[in-house]
Amino acid sequence: MQNNQWLDHSTVYAQHHSTFYRWVLYPVIGVLVLGSLFLFLGKTEVVIRTKARITSLETKKLQTPINAKIKVNHLAENKEVKKGELLLSFDTTGIEIEKQQLEQQNTSLQEQQQAIHTFIDSLNQEKNLFAAEDSYGYANRVNVYLAAKEEIQESNQQLRTNQQQQQDAFNKTNTQLTDQLTKRQAEQSQWQQVRSAWAGQQALAGFPSDITSKYQTWQAQLAASPDEQKEELKATILSTIDTQLSQLKNEIEQLQLEQGKLAAPPSAEHEINGQATKNTQSKEQAISEAKQKLSEITETIAHNNSSLQSLNEQLKNSQLLAPSDGVLHLNEESKNISELPKGSLVAELYPNQPKDSMAFTAQIPANQMSHVKIGMPVHFKLDKKGVTEKRIDGTLTRIAETSDLTKDGAFYQVEGQLPIEDQAVTRYGLTGDLSLVVGKKSYWQKIKDILLNQE
Template sequence: MQPPFKSPRASQSNTEGTSNRSARLPPDLPIQETHETSQEESTSIQGGIAGTLDPVAQIPRSSTSTSHTPIAIANPSTTRWSPSVDTLLNQPPASFPTRLIVGGMAFGAVFGAWAWFGTIEEVGQATGRLVPEGQTYKIQPTEVGKVNRVEVREGQAVKAGQILVELDTELAQKEVERLEQMLTAYQGEITQKQILLERIQMEAQTSAASSMAEQLAQRSAIALAREKAATTRQLLMQQRSEAVAYQARKARLAPLASTAEERLDQLQIELKAHQKRLNRLKPLLEEGAVPQDYIFQAEQALRETQQRITQTQMQDITSVNEQLFQSEQSLRDLATNITQNQGELTSAYKEAEQLQAQLSQKQADALRIQLEAQQRIEQLELDIAQTKAKIADTQTSLLAAKTRVRNNYLKAPVDGIVLSLNLQNSGEVLQAGQTVAEIAPHGVPLVLAAVLPNSEAGFVKTGMPVHVKLDAYPYQDFGTISGKVANLSADTKPDEKLGQVFRVEVQLDKDYVTDKQRKIQFRAGQTATADIIIRRRRIADLLLDPIRQIQKDGINL
């Protein structure tokens, strides 16, 4: 009988166990082997379970003694098992569970990596239609009017300035003619008033110049009169000063006359004294009592005294009297001149006052004339200003009337195509602000004007990528058109279906689709749906969102 099948794992374990146990035996303990054991023969069945026979278990507890007792080791080859146990031991281990576990672990690792590193796009859908960038041009009348002619049809290409619709201009043209007549009348009136104003201004300037010349002449006369009065007053003061001087001289000459008289009397006394002396000396000379020289000296003194008397009488007294006479005569002349000059001074003052009064009167007359002219000028200027205001109002009304006439011709503002025309026949009455037609300009790229619900606009920003699906070209056949968010309105606006919405403008990367190598250009007005890539989230976050929501609601897992 062959030994039972040994598992390699069990054999390896047995080998390791045997080597470990052998290592724990005392070095001096003899081991008696009844059979040469091998790594495969060290297994045994105990209690019907495959296991490893521990050789150490067969060593008695007294093995620690110093006696050398042989140890018997069981030989598995001599053990006998039941057929069922042999079959179980000989059957190889099953690999499916191991493979299932390994496959599950690999799947979990791959799924975890995919969920962790993989992302999914969250998109917000905005619906709208294609419009030219900058919107279309809406043609609207500014006033109520009746349609005379319709010059274009829907889809027709038009040039800038081309007439689209002609409205009735009869009433507006009559208003223009009436205002032009009023403007002509006002302009003639203002011309006449302007001429009258210039004439009055010229007269006022001439009168002012004449009055100014008269006033200058009057001021010159006043200046001359005042100068004459000043000269007369100065002369009068000088004459009065001379009179005072003559009075002082006369006062000084009066004592001189008395002095001359006294001196003459003194000389007369001296003369008498010298005569008496001479008379006394002459008898003595005859007697010879005195010398002849004494007589000569006495006679000489007598003659000198007589001479001095004569000189005093002829010079001093006469000169003083003449000076007194001259002073009195000068005083009389000065008094006459002073009286005359006083009259001239009074006359000069009166003349200056009269001239000043005349000057004041002329100034008052000139001021009155100037004020009257100024009042007339101001009145004319007021009339002219009022007329100019009427002209300005009339010109404004005329410009408005001409504008109404021009506005009755609805023209294309730019080169483009008539997208829509809301007129059928002539004779229709249009209301102010009513859209008659829409013009899409040439050469302007198309953009998608869409509305985005408020609930999906939280993360939308300009520049985000967009995938546009046109309803006219199924995306299953033609794919989507790439683009980006070009503009996002700053505030929401109400929408009947979607509630509060944001207006979004999407710029397209191209304005055509290809069908069999043929480009099909988009047209304004085509509807489309824009998928705006709001953000990219990890798949793991999406899977964990329900758990997070439960935890947020207060439920602990």
């Protein structure tokens, strides 16, 4: 008991308390103070993370220049090529055959054009200007037209001859009837005068001899007849004169009836003019159709010339040559395909590997673009499974003016430069994680934002 009394002494308790502060409490307080200083004074970067790809901003797309089967293919992944080096050669047999066919068609169309021009000139001048028969029948059509015209002319001449003969016959008959009618009317007038003279027993003078002779005979008979018979004889002779007048009247009426029925022959000019008009219309229609055909041929030749120009351009582009020195990166979708449509992307030509820096491209969501600025620092880490990652620091150099709308939303394309510090980086097409440094904040603020769900 006496040996343990020293443990109850106050000095021992003081020594225990001092040891606790020195080895436990003070270090804990120090750690807390240093931790607080680190939380409030220490800074961490605020970044926007996305995927990026090493690329070239001067990439040239190599596309098939024509629609043709590939005959020679010198494309290979990561192949270094020189400017003017043959990359692809195309089989142009089909194009050459098509060109030959179009040229032959154009030659035939041009010959037909010339034949149509000669045909139109022949119709306008109404004579055959063809030196020989053509392959399109235009010379024969001119001959048919000229023969038809000659036949119409002969027909018109015959119509005029017939019409003239009919007119002559009409004129002759009409003249005869007119003469007879005039003669009978003159006789009627004379006999009317004879009747008046006989009725008044007047002398008759200035009449034809036959009438004068009859009149004198009647006068002699009257003078020789007894007085009691004179009146009867006068009446008998007067009746004879009336009979003559009645006969003349009937003859005049008959002649007038015949002359009234007599009709002049119709003029042949109407039929002649109709045939001439029909012939002119036929010629004008033939010329119009020829001009329409000429227009169609001209249009076809122009279309063929346009096609020939395109074919010549295709023949000129029957080889795809490297536009500059660089490295090939093949399009996976076009590999091992022997025939591609014109304009199909077969490869991309990257410039030779730069020595100082390389470019990268990335897509940033539109809702994160408010803090992204040109010139801001970036960190790039290559995708390397199982290998220690190396961070490359670079700079953002370009932001697209407008966003691209995709099924995942709106994105802006950004570009930047990375210094070349490791040859492993100097390969186009490599991908990695890109961090865009938009600012810094204390660790305390970061923890606070996490707790308050403000990140």
